[in-house]
């Protein structure tokens with residue numbers, strides 16, 4: 027009998043796993059269980075084109091419906107996997123018990139909700155799914171006033187998209203700068219200036235205490251007891267791995283379902299990939315849990331490799347992007363834990379620049395703002411494991427080509 | 440709406456009639472092998488790399504700055520390389536032929 031692979035969660039990782047198995051002409055059968063009513067679609071669009079007044083609001087499927095039919099993927103839409111029975115090797119979902127030989131958990135992440143009173147009021151939104159984006163679109167008109175709680179990537183992208191719609195937007199960030207967890211002060215500063223320049227009332231070092239109804243709509247009470255009147259609130263305070271199913275099944279969970287280099291969990295028949303898992307990364311020599319499309323796709327390819335008998339450990343260089351207004355940020359690598367950073371170019375609206383992160387002299391990551399050449403060079407240097415001279419990087423009279431050339435020569439020396 | 444011919448890395452010719460959107464999205468919707476469109480068409484992943492047939496390079500035009508940066512990271516880059524997601528399909532491109540590079 028052919029191998030039965032059950033996939034829980036129909037997002038980016040799941041779609042790639044189906045695609046990679048199909049490309050390898052894997053002869054097992056696949057059941058895909060998804061809580062959302064849709065086939066896997068491009069999630070990053072939710073905070074970007076899905077909220078943009080000029081954007082196309084039709085969901086963009088990662089693979090067309092025909093692909094799943096042609097490859098005999100049984101798709102259970104709008105179905106929640108409720109329990110894993112590891113002894114009987116089956117998943118309970120939608121009143122059925124679905125047997126597996128191999129189970130793959132790609133349950134993504136869930137919102138980390140801040141302890142604020144009034145989170146359940148109508149008009150308060152989170153943003154993870156197509157339904158959330160549609161809810162926000164319907165709730166806000168051009169003149170609406172929206173408070174975004176949380177100045178991370180999603181919060182800032184929502185702010186940019188809603189400004190384009192003509193909404194009045196306030197962003198509240200508890201830390202002393204936006205994007206504090208993921209970038210350096212210079213880059214945070216750039217994005218703060220960008221948003222303020224576009225008319226966003228951006229406040230840092232300030233938390234929301236309470237959301238409540240008011241006469242004209244609603245209001246957010248902030249930590250200094252002042253209030254901000256608004257018509258809607260979007261919560262963008264970060265995500266946590268969605269591990270409840272795995273935890274209940276007794277799998278090893280530590281900031282995500284812990285997996286090995288082949289994305290195998292503590293149960294050899296259960297894999298986990300994407301936002302919901304944490305894994306030791308060989309390039310950074312520490313355990314990472316990444317929330318990015320690239321990470322989910324690469325890990326899905328690793329799982330497909332194991333299932334089809336061509337195992338290849340996951341060691342890909344992480345990358346990420348964000349779009350706000352006409353600014354495109356591309357990140358290569360992971361800057362967390364850096365001990366030095368240099369800025370190349372001038373971080374001002376309208377300009378292009380890049381931030382280069384180091385630890386003990388080794389390059390960790392590059393943030394490139396409207397600067398594809400810096401992104402490309404950074405990626406190449408990271409793949410070489412290079413230790414470029416920060417002073418030369420800072421000096422825009424030294425070309426990136428020269429820096430790359432030197433790194434290659436050092437490597438061959 | 441234009442008709443586009445994709446020559447896949449395996450050498451198969453796939454003709455997409457009434458192609459809409461971009462060279463990338465039309466390929467993904469029609470399951471053209473070698474075009475994945477991982478980033479959804481925002482010039483971030485380079486999984487939509489094609490070589491534009493020489494007869495069409497003028498009409499399709501050259502790669503933009505951001506696109507060139509990404510292409511720098513790819514194998515098999517030629518003068519006529521483009522990222523499919525950055526080529527919007529218009530009636531003028533009816534008959535276009537591209538070779539899919541694949542990875």
Ligand SMILES: Cc1cc2nc3c(=O)[nH]c(=O)nc-3n(C[C@H](O)[C@H](O)[C@H](O)COP(=O)(O)OP(=O)(O)OC[C@H]3O[C@@H](n4cnc5c(N)ncnc54)[C@H](O)[C@@H]3O)c2cc1C
Pocket residue numbers: 034035036037038039040059060061062069070071072073105106107108132133134135153154155180268271299300301302316317318319320322345346347348349
């Ligand atoms: C608004 C927004 C913007 C983003 N922008 C970017 C970006 O610009 N660039 C980037 O790289 N990344 C971005 N991301 C992150 C990226 O979308 C995720 O990292 C990626 O989707 C992770 O893929 P995944 O397969 O792990 O999970 P997901 O794609 O999140 O899919 C998980 C799915 O599992 C389902 N599920 C969970 N539990 C169950 C269950 N028990 N039963 C059935 N189904 C279940 C969920 O409903 C969901 O559909 C963004 C995310 C959001 C929300």
Ligand code: FES
Pocket residue numbers: 463475476477478479480481482483484485486487522523524525
């Ligand atoms: S689809 Fe990602 S670069 Fe074209």
